[in-house]
Amino acid sequence: MTVTIFLNGNKITEDVSPDETLLSFVRSHGCKSVKCGCETTNCGLCTVFLEDTPVLSCALLAVRADQKKVTTLEGLPKEAEEFGSFLADQGAEQCGFCNPGLIMNAIALFRENPHPSDEEIKRYLAGNLCRCSGYEGQMRAIKEFVRWRDSNEQRQ
Amino acid sequence: MNSVSKPIRKKDAMQLVTGKPVYTDDLAPENCLIVKLLRSPHANAMIEHIDVSKALLVPGVEAIYTYLDIPKGSRRFTCAGQTYPEPSPYDRLLLDKHVRFVGDPVAILAGTDEKALQRAMKLIKVEYKVLPAVLDFRTAKDNPVLVHPEADWESLCPVGADNRRNLCAHDECGSGDIEGVLASSDIVIDRVYHTKACQQTMMEPFATFCTIDAYGRLNVVSSTQIVFHCRRIIANALGIPKTMIRVSKPRIGGGFGAKQTSVSEIYPAFVTWKTKKPSKIVFTREETQTASSPRHEMELHVRLGATKEGIVRAIDLYTLSNTGAYGEHGPTTVGLSGHKSIPLYGKAEAFRFVTDVVYTNVMSAGAYRGYGATQGLFAVESAVNELAEKLGIDPFVLREKNIVKEGDVMPAYYGETLTSCALDRCLQKVKEMIGWEQKGQVRSVGENRVRCLGMGMAMQGSGISGVDVGGATLRLGEEGIYLLSIAAADMGTGCDTTLAQIAAEVLDCSPDRISVFGADTDASPYDSGSYASSTAFVTGKATEKCALKLREKIETLGASLLGAERKDVTFDGEKVSYQDNFVTLSEIAAASMAGRGTLEVTECHTSPNSPPPFMVGACELEVDLETGEVEVVEFDAAVDCGTPLNPNLVRVQAEGGILQGIGMALYENIEYSEEGVARHNSLMQYKIPTRMDVGRIRVAIESSYEPQGPFGAKSVGEVVINTPLPAIADALSKAVGVRFTELPILPEQIALKKRFFRE
Ligand code: FES
Ligand code: FES
Numbered sequence: 001m002t003v004t005i006f007l008n009g010n011k012i013t014e015d016v017s018p019d020e021t022l023l024s025f026v027r028s029h030g031c032k033s034v035k036c037g038c039e040t041t042n043c044g045l046c047t048v049f050l051e052d053t054p055v056l057s058c059a060l061l062a063v064r065a066d067q068k069k070v071t072t073l074e075g076l077p078k079e080a081e082e083f084g085s086f087l088a089d090q091g092a093e094q095c096g097f098c099n100p101g102l103i104m105n106a107i108a109l110f111r112e113n114p115h116p117s118d119e120e121i122k123r124y125l126a127g128n129l130c131r132c133s134g135y136e137g138q139m140r141a142i143k144e145f146v147r148w149r150d151s152n153e154q155r156q
Numbered sequence: 157m158n159s160v161s162k163p164i165r166k167k168d169a170m171q172l173v174t175g176k177p178v179y180t181d182d183l184a185p186e187n188c189l190i191v192k193l194l195r196s197p198h199a200n201a202m203i204e205h206i207d208v209s210k211a212l213l214v215p216g217v218e219a220i221y222t223y224l225d226i227p228k229g230s231r232r233f234t235c236a237g238q239t240y241p242e243p244s245p246y247d248r249l250l251l252d253k254h255v256r257f258v259g260d261p262v263a264i265l266a267g268t269d270e271k272a273l274q275r276a277m278k279l280i281k282v283e284y285k286v287l288p289a290v291l292d293f294r295t296a297k298d299n300p301v302l303v304h305p306e307a308d309w310e311s312l313c314p315v316g317a318d319n320r321r322n323l324c325a326h327d328e329c330g331s332g333d334i335e336g337v338l339a340s341s342d343i344v345i346d347r348v349y350h351t352k353a354c355q356q357t358m359m360e361p362f363a364t365f366c367t368i369d370a371y372g373r374l375n376v377v378s379s380t381q382i383v384f385h386c387r388r389i390i391a392n393a394l395g396i397p398k399t400m401i402r403v404s405k406p407r408i409g410g411g412f413g414a415k416q417t418s419v420s421e422i423y424p425a426f427v428t429w430k431t432k433k434p435s436k437i438v439f440t441r442e443e444t445q446t447a448s449s450p451r452h453e454m455e456l457h458v459r460l461g462a463t464k465e466g467i468v469r470a471i472d473l474y475t476l477s478n479t480g481a482y483g484e485h486g487p488t489t490v491g492l493s494g495h496k497s498i499p500l501y502g503k504a505e506a507f508r509f510v511t512d513v514v515y516t517n518v519m520s521a522g523a524y525r526g527y528g529a530t531q532g533l534f535a536v537e538s539a540v541n542e543l544a545e546k547l548g549i550d551p552f553v554l555r556e557k558n559i560v561k562e563g564d565v566m567p568a569y570y571g572e573t574l575t576s577c578a579l580d581r582c583l584q585k586v587k588e589m590i591g592w593e594q595k596g597q598v599r600s601v602g603e604n605r606v607r608c609l610g611m612g613m614a615m616q617g618s619g620i621s622g623v624d625v626g627g628a629t630l631r632l633g634e635e636g637i638y639l640l641s642i643a644a645a646d647m648g649t650g651c652d653t654t655l656a657q658i659a660a661e662v663l664d665c666s667p668d669r670i671s672v673f674g675a676d677t678d679a680s681p682y683d684s685g686s687y688a689s690s691t692a693f694v695t696g697k698a699t700e701k702c703a704l705k706l707r708e709k710i711e712t713l714g715a716s717l718l719g720a721e722r723k724d725v726t727f728d729g730e731k732v733s734y735q736d737n738f739v740t741l742s743e744i745a746a747a748s749m750a751g752r753g754t755l756e757v758t759e760c761h762t763s764p765n766s767p768p769p770f771m772v773g774a775c776e777l778e779v780d781l782e783t784g785e786v787e788v789v790e791f792d793a794a795v796d797c798g799t800p801l802n803p804n805l806v807r808v809q810a811e812g813g814i815l816q817g818i819g820m821a822l823y824e825n826i827e828y829s830e831e832g833v834a835r836h837n838s839l840m841q842y843k844i845p846t847r848m849d850v851g852r853i854r855v856a857i858e859s860s861y862e863p864q865g866p867f868g869a870k871s872v873g874e875v876v877i878n879t880p881l882p883a884i885a886d887a888l889s890k891a892v893g894v895r896f897t898e899l900p901i902l903p904e905q906i907a908l909k910k911r912f913f914r915e
Contacts, residue, residue, distance in 0.1 A: 032182040033175025035409075037359045038441045042839035045359060073175035084173025088165045091804035094812070095648025096172025097359040097409025103173060126848045129839070131359050131410055132648050134811030135847040 003066040007031065008075030016062045022048065023057035025065075026072055033073040033100040037129070044128035047101040048072050054108040056127075073100040079107050086145040092137025098130040106142060115146065159660040159667050160867045163804035166653045167672060168407065168646070178407040180379045181438050184365035188434035189218055191424045192273040194263040194280055195447060196255035199289035199517040199832030200301070203253050203262065203282060211265070211279040216272030219431055220280070221264040223251040232308055233392035235418040235449075236484035236522070237385030239623050239684050245317050245324060245483040246310040250393045250422055255284075256303055256481035257519050258833045259447035266427045266435055289517035291832050293453060293478035296322045296514035303481060303515035315487035324479045325487035325513040331567040332506025337470040341461030345543050349535040350898040351881075353453040353478070354824040355836075356524050357844050358647075360409020361444040362420035365436035366428035369402070374429055376403045381415045381645040382685035383675045393422040394429055401425075404676035408647035412816070413523030415647070416687040417449040417484050445842055446834040449522025450826060452489050452513075453478040456535035466547050466554045468501040471536065471568075477513040477528070482520035486513040489523065493532030496615050496768070498568035500536070500579075502560030507568045517832055523687060525813065526877045529616055530820070534899065537612040537882030542895055551611055551886070552587050555772075556580065559613070562860075570621060572765045576862040576870065578796035579613065582772040585856050586611065589792035590774040598890050604781045607789070610887030611774040614878035617766035618862075618871040619690030625762050626695030627681035628702040630659060632710065632748065632755035636730075636741030638663065642674040643683035644695040649809065649873055651691045654801040655699045658866050662703035664729025681758045689769070689871030692801055696866035698761035705757040713755065714739050717747055767862045769870045770796040773814065773879025779891045781910050784903030786888070788818055788849065793879060794856040799868035803857060806872050810855040813876030819845045820877075821884040825900050 004013045007029055016025060023046045026034050037043035039058055046058040049071040073080050080103055087093045087103075102125065109116060109124045116124065121142055130138065171178055208220040226249055236244035251261060263280055267273045290296045290303060304319040311317035316326030338344055364378040374396070380386050383403040391398040408415065420437050427435040439448075454477045461470040475493045479486030494509035524530075540558075544551040560566060562577045587593070590609060598608045619626075629641040640659050646652040656670040663670075674680045683695055707727065714732025715725045717739045724734055731738040739747075748755040773793035779786050791814055800806040823843045827835045836842035861868035885896045894909045 032177035032179075035179075035360070037361075038839040040441065040838045040840050043359065077174060080174045081170065084170065087173050088169035089804075091163070091166060091169075091650065091802070091808045093166065093169050093172045094650075094808060095359070095408060095410040096168070097179065097648075099173050100175040103175075122847050126846050129359065129844060129846060130812075131357055131412070131816070131844060132812045133808055134813075134815035134853050135850070136811040136853050137808045139847075 001063055003063055005065050006069045008071055018063060020062045021058055022060040022062045022065050022070065025062035026057060026070065031072040031074050035097060035100065044105060045098055045101040047104040049104065054105050073104055076107065083107065083145050086141040087138065090137040090141045092133050092141050094132035098128065102128045102130065102138065157661055157867065159657040160801055161799060161803065162657065163802060164653065164657065164667060166650045167656065168652065179360060179409055180363040180365060180377055180406055183377060183406055184436040185367065185434045188365060188436045189266040189268065189427060189431065190270050190273060191427050191435050191437040192265045192277065193261045193423060194265065194277050196258060196260040196262050198255065198284055198286050199258050199291065200287040201255050201284040202287065203255065204285050205283040207281040208263065211276035214272050214276040214279065216269050217265065217267040217276045219266045219427065220276065221251065221426065223253045226251050227395065230395060232310060233389060234484060235389055237382030237416045237418060237685055241313050243313045243315055243487040244485060246312065247304050247482050250426060257517050259519055260481065264423050264427060266431065289832055290322065291517060291828060293476065293514050293516050294455065296516050297512060303517060317487065322515045323512065324483040324515055325490065326511065327491065328510045330508035334470055334472050334506040334508040337506040338459060338461040338472065341469050342464040343462050343543065343546060345458065345460045345539045347458055347539055347542065347897055349456045349458065349538060351454050351531045351534055352899060353450045353521060353826040354820050355445055355450045355826065355842060356412035356414035357842065358410025358412055358414055361441060362439040362448065363437065364421045364424050365434065366424045367434040368428060368432050374401045374425060376401065376421055376425055378403065378405060378421050379408045379415055380405050380421065381411045381647055381687055383643055383677050384682060385685055386418050386421055387677045389418040390421055390425045394426055396429065402678045405645055408645060411647035412525045413527065413687060414449050416523040419448050441839060442837045446837045447519055449484060449520060451524035452521040452528065454493060454531040456493060456531060458535050458539040460539045460543060462543055464547060466543065466549045466557055468504050468540065468558050470506045471498045471501060471504055472508045473498065474510045475532065477511065478516055478521065479513050480516055480518045480520040484520050485523045486521065489528035492528035495569055496529035496617065497532035497536035499566040500560055500613055500615055501558045502564045503558055509568065518828055519834065525816065525874050527874065530878050530881065533612065533614050533878045534881040538885055538897065541882060541886040552583055552592060555583055555613060575767055575864065576798055576860040577770060578858040578860040579770040581858040582770055582794035582796055585794040585858055586772045586774045586792055589854060589856065590776060590790065592774065601778065605778060606781065606891045607776060607778050608887040608891040609774060609776050610883040610890065611772065612879040612882030612886065614771045614875050615768040616689050616871060616875035617768055618693035619763055619766050620688050621766040622762060622764055624688060624690040624694050625682060625684045625760055626690065626698035627683040627758065627760045628695065628699040629681045629756065629758040630702045630706045632706065632745050634742065634745055636745055638670045640670050640672045640699065641680050642672065642695060643680035643685065644691045645675050645686040647686065649691065650802060650805040651686065654692060654805065655696060657801055658696055658699045659703040661867065662700060663707055681760065689874045692869050693865050693871050694761055694763055696869055697763065698759050700866040701761060702757050702759035705759060706755065709755055709757065710744055713748060713752055714744050717744065763864060767864060767870050769798065769872055769875045771875045771879050773883050775880065775883045775887055777884065777887045779888065779906065782907065784906030786822060786903065786906065789851040791818065791850065791880060792854045794858045795872060795876060796858050796860050797872035798860055798862035798865050798870035800857050800859060801869050806857055807855050809872055810876040811853045814853050814880055815845050815850060817877045817880030818850060818884065820899060821881045822900050
C-alpha cells in the first residue's frame with residue numbers, strides 16, 4: 001500500500017506493508033527516539049503524536065497515518081531540550097530509555113492542561129512506565145518545569 | 157570539596173532527554189541480518205530429530221543453526237558474568253540436544269527480514285522426546301529426574317555442586333554453639349519464608365549486534381554490564397580466542413543485574429562469525445520476560461533466638477534457592493541471603509547458615525539488584541518484626557538494642573570489621589519521617605479500612621572482597637582536557653559522571669574537563685564490570701588512585717619545564733607554578749606530546765573488604781480488609797552510602813530501588829503452568845508499579861565516612877531495593893493479624909487470611 005505521511009514535517013510517500021506498525025515505520029525513517037518496550041501497549045515508550053494527539057505507535061498501523069502528520073521527539077527538539085533539562089537537573093533521566101515517550105506525553109499534557117495538579121500529572125502519565133526512577137524525580141522535574149515556565153511567562 | 161558530593165547533571169543527560177540514537181538497536185547497521193531463536197515448547201525434552209531443509213527455502217532466510225552445527229566435544233560454559241575462577245557451573249552449550257525449560261533455544265535463525273524468519277520458524281520440523289520435568293524446587297534435590305545428567309557438566313570451583321543430585325551448590329558455615337544458644341533463648345521465632353522469582357524488567361530489552369571488522373575480528377556491541385566477561389563468554393561459546401573478539405557497550409536502557417548475564421550476545425556472535433555478515437538480535441518483551449535471568453526463587457527457614465528483653469542471641473538460616481535450568485549466579489546469590497542479613501544483629505552469639513541451590517526445569521535465574529540479600533533480608537527482618545510483636549517491643553526500639561556498630565567484627569560477614577555505619581541515625585531519621593510514634597502502627601480509618609505502618613533494615617556490600625577489579629585510565633590531552641577511560645558500565649546509574657567527579661576532585665578541575673569513555677574491551681582498562689555494588693567503591697577508588705598518580709606526573713613534568721623540583725611546585729588545576737613562574741596545563745600537555753614522557757596513567761584496584769551500605773525503610777499502607785486492596789500511601793527511607801558522590805543520583809537510585817522493592821512485595825511474580833510455561837510473559841500480565849501505585853517515596857541521606865572508599869563513599873545501587881519487602885509484609889501482618897511469609901502479597905491472600913482469621 002502506498003501511503004503519504006508527514007513525519008516531523010517531511011513528506012514521505014512510499015509503499016508499506018499493511019501490517020507494518022507506525023513504530024517500525026518511524027524508526028526505519030531515522031526516528032530512533034521512539035522505543036519499543038513491550039509491544040502490548042503497556043509501557044508508553046513508543047508514544048508519538050498523530051496530528052496532535054499522543055498515540056502508542058506500537059499499536060497503530062502505519063497505513064492509519066496515511067495523509068496525517070506524525071511527530072516524534074526528533075521533531076520537537078526545542079521542547080525536548082527545554083523540559084528535558086529539568087529532568088536532567090534532578091538526575092531523573094537515569095537510563096533514559098523511557099524518556100522520549102515520557103517527554104512526548106508530558107508535552108501533550110502541558111498543551112492540554114498547562115497547570116496540572118499532582119493527581120492530574122499522575123493520571124495523564126500513568127501509561128508511561130519507568131523502571132529506574134520510582135517516578136518521584138520525574139514528578140519533581142515536571143513541577144519545577146511548570147514553575148519555571150510560569151515565571152518566564154510572567155516576566156514577558 | 158568542589159566536585160564530589162555535588163548534585164551535578166549526568167554527562168549524558170541532554171543526549172538522553174533529546175532522544176538521541178545511543179542505544180544498541182539505534183546503532184545497529186541498517187542492512188544487518190536479523191537473528192531469531194526457535195525455542196522449546198517443553199520443559200524437559202530431548203531433540204530426537206530436527207529438519208530445517210524446508211525452512212531454509214524461505215526467501216530471505218540466510219542461515220539456520222541447530223545443535224548439529226555445534227562441534228562435537230565442545231566444552232560447556234556459563235553465561236554468568238563473574239570473575240575467575242568462575243563459580244557458576246559450566247552447564248550450557250550454545251545449542252543443545254537436551255532442552256531444559258520452555259524457551260530454551262532449539263535453533264538460531266538469521267535472515268534479512270523478520271517475517272521470513274517467522275515463516276521459516278514454523279517450517280522447522282522438530283521431534284522431541286518429552287521427559288518428566290522438575291518444576292517444584294522443593295522436590296529437586298535428589299529427584300530421580302536430572303536436569304543435567306550429562307557427563308561433560310563441570311563445576312570449576314568447590315561450591316558443593318553435584319549434577320547427579322540436581323545440586324548447583326551447597327554450603328554450610330557458622331560460628332558459636334547455635335543449638336545451645338537457641339535452646340537457652342527465652343524465645344525462638346521459627347518460620348519459613350518464600351520469595352518468588354521476579355524480573356528486572358528494565359525498559360530496554362536484551363539487544364546485541366555484531367560485525368566483522370577490517371582485521372577479521374568479531375565486533376560485538378551489546379547492552380551489557382560486563383564487557384570483559386562477555387568477551388570471555390562469547391569466546392567460550394564459539395570456541396575462538398578472546399583476542400578475536402571486541403565487546404563494547406553503548407548506552408544501556410537499564411540493567412539491574414539482568415545484563416550481568418550474557419543473555420543475548422552469543423547468538424548473533426555465532427551468526428556473524430559463521431556468515432561474516434553483520435547481524436543483530438533484539439529480544440521481544442516476551443523473550444525478555446520468559447527466557448532471561450530473573451531473581452532466584454528462595455525458601456528461607458529462619459530460627460531466631462532472643463532474650464525476653466529483645467536481644468537477638470542466635471540466627472539459624474537455611475536457604476533453598478532455585479537456579480532454574482542453568483546455574484548462572486546460583487552458587488553466589490544464595491550466599492548473600494545470610495551474609496547480608498545476619499550481620500545486622502551485632503549482639504548475636506551464634507549463627508549458622510546452610511544453603512542448597514537446586515536445578516529445575518524453568519528459565520535460569522541470574523543477578524537481580526540485591527542478589528540474594530533481598531530475599532534473606534525479607535526473611536530475617538520479618539522474623540525480627542515478629543519477635544518485636546511477640547515481645548511487645550517497638551520494632552525500632554528492638555533494632556536500636558541490637559544493631560551492629562562501627563568497630564564491630566562481623567562473623568557472618570566474612571569476619572570483616574565494620575569501618576563505617578550510620579544505621580543508628582538511619583533508624584532515628586526514618587522513625588521521624590514516617591511519624592511512627594504519632595501515628596501508631598495500626599489505626600482504623602473507616603469501615604474495614606485501616607492504615608498500618610511497617611519497617612525493615614537492610615545492608616549490602618560494596619564490591620566482592622578480594623575479587624572485583626576496578627580499572628581506570630586517565631590521559632591528559634591537548635587543551636588540558638582529560639580523558640577518563642573505564643570499563644565500568646553506566647546503565648543509568650550515572651557512574652560516568654560520578655567517576656569524573658572523583659577524578660575532577662583530585663585534579664582540581666571541573667568535571668566538565670573530564671571526558672569519559674567506556675566501555676570497550678579494546679580500549680578500556682580491565683574492570684570486572686558493573687555489578688555487586690562495586691562501581692562507586694572499587695572503580696571509584698581505582699579512579700582516585702589514577703588521578704593522584706597523574707597529578708604527580710603533571711607536577712613532575714611541570715617542575716622540570718620550570719627547572720624546579722616537584723616538591724617545590726604547586727598545581728592548582730590550571731597551571732604548575734614555581735615562585736613567580738608557571739606553565740599551563742596545555743603547555744604541559746604539549747610538552748608531553750613532544751617527547752617529554754606521556755601523561756597517561758592506568759590504575760586498578762581490588763579491595764580486601766566490602767564495606768556495607770545500610771538502609772532503613774518504613775511504609776504507611778492503607779488496606780481495605782474486605783477486598784484486600786493495598787495502597788502504599790508513603791514509603792520513607794534513610795540510606796547510609798558513606799559519602800554520597802552525587803546526592804541527586806543517590807536519591808533517584810534510592811527512589812527507584814524502593815519502587816522495585818514495592819513491586820516485588822505486592823505484585824511481581826513469575827508463575828508457571830503445570831507444564832512449565834511462564835504465565836507472566838508480557839507487561840500486561842507481569843505488573844510493574846506505575847506512577848499511580850504509590851503515594852510518595854521520600855529518601856534521606858545519612859552520610860558516614862568510609863575510610864577505604866573514594867572520598868568516603870560506599871555503594872548505593874543495590875541496598876535500596878531491600879527494605880520495602882519486610883516493611884510491607886510487617887504492616888500487612890499487623891493490619892490482618894496473621895504473619896505474611898510469602899511474596900508477593902496479593903489482595904486475595906489478604907482478604908482470604910482476614911476472613912479465615914475472623915472465623
Ligand atoms: S511499545 Fe508501545 S506501549 Fe510499549
Ligand atoms: S529512566 Fe530507565 S526506564 Fe525510565
